Structure formats: structure tokens, C-alpha cells
């Protein structure tokens with residue numbers, strides 16, 4: 001499979017290492033980034049060809065599928081552009097900043113005849129699958145409630161630009177809940193079923209971030225069971241706090 005990376009930023013490193021380590025049948029032939037130096041660096045590493053625009057890559061590149069690794073506000077346009085060009089699409093989470101934008105992507109994907117997949121990785125984490133196995137088999141009894149806590153120290157690795165897009169809610173679609181928090185919400189849904197109701201409060205302890213950097217939410221699932229979803233990002237020391245309790 002010939003693959004194009006659309007976006008060669010922070011998460012691209014993890015995708016490329018994963019491919020190099022585990023997926024020999026994937027050949028990264030095309031690297032796109034508006035910052036040409038980033039695309040060039042990955043092109044050197046992979047032997048692929050660098051582009052500074054998706055349009056140019058679609059016109060001239062040699063690839064069957066794309067791995068979209070862009071800021072959230074660019075997901076919809078780039079995913080639709082690639083699907084309409086007949087490329088299979090792996091799209092980083094979150095799908096898009098709004099539900100309407102997600103629906104528009106799904107509609108084009110359904111009509112495209114291409115494979116469309118969201119790169120939500122927490123659903124494959126071994127501890128998540130192990131917990132699901134025991135929940136489904138009933139070996140830990142009836143589930144009463146659960147807690148997911150995305151309590152994460154601020155890490156500059158994800159905030160490298162002079163004005164990081166992650167600080168702008170117009171670009172992310174919110175704050176930490178739609179970003180890293182999505183990896184904690186997905187397992188709750190795998191274990192507990194679909195969320196029916198959510199209430200919560202938001203706050204902004206990480207002052208540079210326009211969107212929320214603190215979320216405390218109560219979820220009720222279609223089953224009637226409840227869970228807590230906590231999320232916080234701030235530049236300070238945390239006491240140990242488990243990521244999960246079921």
C-alpha cells in the first residue's frame with residue numbers, strides 16, 4: 001500500500017515509527033506539510049516525495065491512501081478532498097470540530113467506495129481490551145460504575161508553534177475534551193455502551209488555552225449505568241491518579 005502523510009508534525013513521528021516497526025507492506029511514498037522543511041525531513045527518512053500542498057500531492061503524487069495528521073479544523077476539507085480523489089482515508093481523531101462536519105465527512109465517505117477509518121488508538125490499548133474482555137465475559141461481575149481521568153501535565157511536545165493551534169478553540173473545536181479526552185471517552189463507550197446524557201462543568205486552569213483545560217462530567221449510558229469523566233491539563237505536579245477505574 002502506498003501511503004501519503006498529510007501533515008508531518010508531532011503525531012506523524014508516532015505513525016511513522018509504528019509503520020516502520022510493524023507494517024512492512026505500507027510504503028510511505030508522499031509527505032505533505034505546509035512547512036516544507038518538515039515534509040522534506042520525513043521524505044529523506046522514508047525515500048518519499050515531499051509536497052507543500054495537498055492539491056499538488058493529489059495531482060502529482062503516487063499513493064493509494066492518505067493518513068491525515070492535520071489540526072482539527074482542516075480535517076473535513078482534507079478528508080473530503082482525498083475521498084473525492086479516490087484515496088482511502090485514515091483520519092486522526094477527533095473526526096472534526098462539529099457533529100455537522102463529521103456527518104458531511106461520513107456522507108462523502110459512504111458514497112466514495114473508499115475505505116474510511118478514524119485513527120482512534122485507545123480502543124486498541126491492551127489494558128482497555130483486557131478490561132473489555134472481562135466485562136463482556138462477566139468475570140468481574142456486574143459493572144456498577146466507572147471513572148476515566150485524562151489528567152495530564154502540559155507537555156511542550158504538542159505545543160511547539162509560536163501560537164499553537166491547540167490553544168485556539170476555533171481550530172480544535174473545544175479544549176482538552178475533544179483532543180486527548182477523546183481517548184478516555186472511547187473506552188468508556190466500549191465498556192459501558194452509548195452515552196445517553198452528560199452534564200458537566202468546564203474551567204480554564206491552563207490560561208493560554210481558549211478551550212477548557214478542566215472538565216468534570218457525569219455520564220449516564222443507555223444502560224442506565226453512570227460514569228465520571230475527568231480531564232485536566234496544567235503545568236504543575238500531580239499526585240498519582242489512576243487513568244481508569246471500573
Ligand SMILES: NC(=O)c1ccc[n+]([C@@H]2O[C@H](COP(=O)([O-])OP(=O)(O)OC[C@H]3O[C@@H](n4cnc5c(N)ncnc54)[C@H](O)[C@@H]3O)[C@@H](O)[C@H]2O)c1
Pocket residue numbers: 006007008009010011012032033034035038052053054068069070071072074092093094119120121158179
Ligand atoms: N491519536 C493520538 O494519540 C494523537 C496524539 C496527538 C495528536 N493527534 C491528532 O493528530 C492530528 C495532528 O496533531 P499534531 O499533534 O501532529 O499537530 P502538529 O501541529 O504537530 O502537526 C500538524 C502539521 O500539519 C501541518 N499543516 C498545517 N496546516 C497545513 C496545511 N494546510 N497543509 C498541510 N500541512 C499543514 C503543520 O505544519 C504541522 O506540521 C490532530 O488531529 C490531533 O488531534 C492524535
